[in-house]
Amino acid sequence: MIRGTGQMVPVCKLADLDSNVSFFSADTNFIVAFNLKNISESPCVPQPSVAFPQFDQEQVREAKPFGLCTDCEDRLPNGQYRVHDRVVLNPSEIAHQTYRWKTVAPAETVKCLQLRALFTPVLVVAPTLFKQVCSEIAVSRTYADAFVPPASKDEPHTDEAQRGELFVLSSRKPRYYQDEMFTLHVGLVNSVAGSPSGEECPTLFLRERSPDGATRFDEVPPSGYKTCKSVSLGADRNADWQSGFEVDSGVRSRWTGIGEHSFELFQPVDCSRDGKIQFVRSNKLTVQIDDPALIPRKLQGKVKGVGADVTLDKDAYQLGEDVPLHIAIENFDAPVPIYAIDPVWDPYPAIGIEVRDATGRLLRENERSSNEMLWMGHGRGPVRYPAGKVVTIERTLASQGWLPNRPGVYTVVVTWCPLDRTHFEPGPELPRKDDIKVYAAVQATATFRTLAEPSPPPTRSLNCCLISGQAEGYRFVRRIANDKRISSVLDFLTRCRLERSRTVELDTFRLADDSLRTSLRSPQRRL
Structure with a gap:
């Protein structure tokens, strides 16, 4: 019940929230911020999560791990906590929670530790992103609105979404059965633009959201890459950004569950003026996991x-x-x-x-x-x-x-x-x-x-939207392609079905524009 209103609002379930993580490194502080968006159709109250930090095991043998300091910013001088009204998230609204620590030891007697994982609203396994921990981890309460660093509230904010998609994430099939092993293919959206990491072994992070709302952000190496030291069994050790390469999807090891799973791949590139670690990213890939018992x-x-x-x-x-x-x-x-x-x-x-x-x-x-x-x-x-x-x-x-x-x-x-x-x-x-x-x-x-040889692709029609001539089809495809919400051919098909008034032939779509074919190169292989 919300104080003073008599209103009963349920607690947010994991499936009600779309949880995303951001990283900030400023001066001697490191902040991990979680933005929680209500994607359900009803208001709900997000519960403050309990963090479970996992430190490097070798270091923990020699030094005591740091603990948590919950609601440190709201404690009164006598150690008691202030009472705050709970945040109520209406549909599409966002709340946030932060975890922060010092990255410089306050004294020579304090031994800093390397953080391996943080069990929070999103399970974050990103040891190369985390700065060393030299203090207790301060866990905030849940606040309304998305997180903005205090020092840069008046500065323009650059989101990863504004940077565009630099590479394409795809899977061999749109549907798999539970426990069926599969990898994800990574390729450049535009081969002319070059790779985000040059010839270096790329450091990548895979965000996965399960049907129950459980979300992970894991550091994942390429299964095989020409400049990476480790290669998974059977992977192409000569792969690179131009040829494309595979990454582990995490099935049977990091996540499970029947239903719709979403994946998005990130690569860190630089820091903004407010200390936010910036990423280039892939499209958001959706894979359906089915119950093999129903075959x-x-x-x-x-x-x-x-x-x-x-x-x-x-x-x-x-x-x-x-x-x-x-x-x-x-x-x-x-x-x-x-x-x-x-x-x-x-x-x-x-x-x-x-x-x-x-x-x-x-x-x-x-x-x-x-x-x-x-x-x-x-x-x-x-x-x-x-x-x-x-x-x-x-x-x-x-x-x-x-x-x-x-x-x-x-x-x-x-x-x-x-x-x-x-x-x-x-x-x-x-x-x-x-x-x-x-x-x-x-x-x-x-x-x-x-x-031995690939079969010729069948001739198919998109059957979605009327075209009286190729010029009109060209204009229609260009309009759809310029829509920022369209990230794959599957999205294109979905959007076409909404148009209902037109039909565009597959050949018209393929030949409409070189830039369109480039931007949708990898998903187009699935047609």
């Missing part, structure tokens, strides 16, 4: 009440293109207790995957290439598979070492061997090998083709 399945090779299925995204793949495997296993009617290796804790031995050619012959090692992952496992042992429960598993042929390296027709074979523990008495001791017997071996197969 229509037809269990193959049903044996003794258990079965398996493997589903592919399509029938044909380009040479070198990875093949995602959407696998499902189920104990649907086994008459005995069924156990199997847990695919989460011990992914490698949980299920068998192999690829055969058109004659049924197993591919040799020189006939397949891979980004084969190192599966460590935890050795938890078999777990119970209750009847009626579908267990989904996401793999790719490259990660399993089975991606064909030449054109042809291939069949992927998935084998699941659940175990019968009828004669094993549950207890703290581990079962002996003789106590666990293979109950059945079930297989599922799927056939696909690997193509």
Whole structure:
């Protein structure tokens, strides 16, 4: 209830807020500011967040970590806190909260520490952005409006949005299944303008917002880049800004959840007059994560009440293109207790995957290439598979070492061997090998083709907006392209549907203007 009004306003949920972070370095202070925008349709009250700083573990062994000072600016001389009315955020309104600390030690006896992460309204993992911490971290209360540094309230403010998008963030598909591994591709909007970091290994930060509103801001290195020392397994070590490169999306490691996830990539370039660290940025990419349990399945090779299925995204793949495997296993009617290796804790031995050619012959090692992952496992042992429960598993042929390296027709074979523990008495001791017997071996197969040359793109119409002539189409495309809200072809299609009065052919759109093709180069590949 809001004091003096009798109005009941609910607390903001994470999903109600769009949370963004800014960094300021001024004199001997460092400030991390969070702007919280109400994107819901109703008023709500943002709750002050509790910070959990994570310091460099090596330094913490030798020095005591700094604590938090909550509402330090509002404390009375006797140590008590002033009482303030809570901030109420109406739809589209913004509030902010800050975290600040000293970057210079007040005495020689004070040992400064390096901050690795800050658990706040946004989980920030940005060790190269954080300045050293030499004092308690002062946590402010929540204030109305966006944060503006005190020393520069009267100076013009430059936002990252005004700097434009310097590079394009894209994904191979617009939709993935939960736990399906994927990377994000980074390329320049305009190759003529040059790269933001020259030939240096770029320092990048990925903002990810999950369907529940949880938001992260993580430092992410390129998976492979010609001047970077570390290269991820299977990545192109010769990649650069001109060719484009991949970054880790964070799936299965930094975030999870079914629904719409948004991504935006940033690179620091300089500081403004008020000490704000300035970034160049990418477009905002949206990826839908679906529940693999909803894939229509037809269990193959049903044996003794258990079965398996493997589903592919399509029938044909380009040479070198990875093949995602959407696998499902189920104990649907086994008459005995069924156990199997847990695919989460011990992914490698949980299920068998192999690829055969058109004659049924197993591919040799020189006939397949891979980004084969190192599966460590935890050795938890078999777990119970209750009847009626579908267990989904996401793999790719490259990660399993089975991606064909030449054109042809291939069949992927998935084998699941659940175990019968009828004669094993549950207890703290581990079962002996003789106590666990293979109950059945079930297989599922799927056939696909690997193509040497790309297929010609089909002729399609955008079917969105009437064009009586190419000149009118040119003007329409130019008008849409100049709209700052249009950052991709998908945005263009959406905007076209709103126009409803016109239709523009795809070729007209492609040939309308060179600058348009340049600005939408990467998204255009998805047409």
